[in-house]
Amino acid sequence: MKTPSVFWAEVIMPFLRAKIAEILYSKGMPQSKIGEHLGITQAMVSKYLSGSYKKLEGSLGEKVERIANSVAEMIFEGAKKEDLVKFVEAKFFEMLADPDFCMAYERYSGISGIVCQEIIPKGRERREILELLSIALRSLLExxxxxxxxxxxxxxxxxxxxxxxxxxxxxxxxxxxxxxxxxxxxxxxxxxxxxxxxxxxxxxxxxxxxxxxxxxxxxxxxxxxxxxxxxxxxxxxxxxxxxxxxxxxxxxxxxxxxxxxxxxxxxxxxxxxxxxxxxxxxxxxxxxxxxxxxxx
CATH class of the missing domain: 3.40.225.10 (Class II aldolase/adducin N-terminal domain)
Structure with a gap:
C-alpha cells in the first residue's frame, strides 16, 4: 500500500540524504563520518556523491533542499541524533499540508493527495514548531x-x-x-x-x-x-x-x-x-x- 509515509521513505528520503551528504562533503567531512550521521554505509554515501539517485525537480525539490541545508547545519552545530530525528520527522508532518508534496504523492500513488492533509494529527504542528525552535534556541544560547x-x-x-x-x-x-x-x-x-x-x-x-x-x-x-x-x-x-x-x-x-x-x-x-x-x-x-x- 502506497501511503504518504511510504512515499516519504522511498522518494523524499533518498533525495534528502543525498543532498545532506553533498553539503557535508563539500565542507570537508569524510565519507565515513557522513555515513555515521546519516545511518548509511560509506558505499551508499559514495553512490549519493556520484549522483546516483533519483532527483526531485521543481518547487518540491527546492523545499527538500532547504530541509537538507538545515539538517547539515544542525550536524555542524553538534546536534544530537535524537534532535535530528525530531527535526526530520517534524518536516514529514509539515509536508503533509504542503500542496507540492500532496500532488507529488498523488502522481506516485494514484490516490488523491487530499488524504495527506486528512491524516495530520490534530495539534501536532504547534508542538513540532515549539520543539524545533527549542532545539535551535539551545544551540543559540551556547x-x-x-x-x-x-x-x-x-x-x-x-x-x-x-x-x-x-x-x-x-x-x-x-x-x-x-x-x-x-x-x-x-x-x-x-x-x-x-x-x-x-x-x-x-x-x-x-x-x-x-x-x-x-x-x-x-x-x-x-x-x-x-x-x-x-x-x-x-x-x-x-x-x-x-x-x-x-x-x-x-x-x-x-x-x-x-x-x-x-x-x-x-x-x-x-x-x-x-x-x-x-x-x-x-x-x-x-x-x-x-x-x-x-x-x-
Missing part, C-alpha cells in the same frame, strides 16, 4: 559570540506555522533573549508571546511563504561589514521617523522586490537600529548568523 550581538532592546527568535494568519501562529521567546552574567539567557518559546517580531514575520511570510523564521541582532558598522563579507542578500531601511507597524510594512515591502537573507533597519525616533536575519526555519537562520559571526 554560542559564546552571540551575547555581543544582542541589542539594547534584546533579541527575539521566532518561528511561524506555515501560512501564519496572525501573531498567535508564531512561536517566540517570552521576554526576549537577554544577557545574564555574560551569557545569553531565555525562557522556553511559546505561541502568542511576541508582538512586533511576530507581526513582522507574519507580514513577511505573507509575501514570501518560505520565510518562516527570524532573529534580530544589533546593528553597527562592524555588523554591516560582516554581512557584506558573508555574501548575504541584504536590504536597508533608512533612518527615519516611523512606528513599529510602519517598520514591519516597510520590511515586508522589501521582500516583494527580491529574496533576502537580512534587513538592516538603521532606526528612527524611538526605534533602535537593528538587523533582522530571516530564514526558512530556525536552523537556516542560525546558519546565516554563523556566517556573520565568522566575518566579524
Amino acid at each position: 554560542d559564546e559570540k552571540f551575547p555581543s550581538l544582542i541589542p539594547e532592546i534584546r533579541s527575539n527568535f521566532a518561528y511561524a506555522l506555515p501560512n501564519p494568519r496572525g501573531p498567535e501562529d508564531v512561536a517566540a521567546i517570552p521576554g526576549r533573549i537577554t544577557v545574564v552574567r555574560g551569557r545569553a539567557f531565555a525562557m522556553p518559546p511559546e505561541f502568542g508571546v511576541s508582538r512586533h517580531t511576530a507581526r513582522l514575520l507574519v507580514k513577511v511570510s505573507n509575501v514570501r511563504p518560505e520565510v518562516r523564521s527570524v532573529l534580530n541582532i544589533r546593528a553597527g558598522g562592524d555588523v554591516e561589514e560582516a554581512l557584506k563579507r558573508a555574501d548575504l542578500r541584504v536590504a536597508f531601511l533608512k533612518k527615519e521617523r516611523r512606528s513599529e507597524e510602519e517598520t514591519e510594512d516597510a520590511i515586508a515591502a522589501l521582500f516583494r522586490e527580491r529574496e533576502l537573507d537580512a534587513v538592516v533597519d538603521r532606526g528612527g525616533f524611538g526605534i533602535e537600529p537593528c538587523v533582522y536575519i530571516f530564514g526558512s526555519d530556525p536552523f537556516d537562520v542560525l546558519k546565516k548568523l554563523r556566517r556573520i559571526e565568522e566575518n566579524l
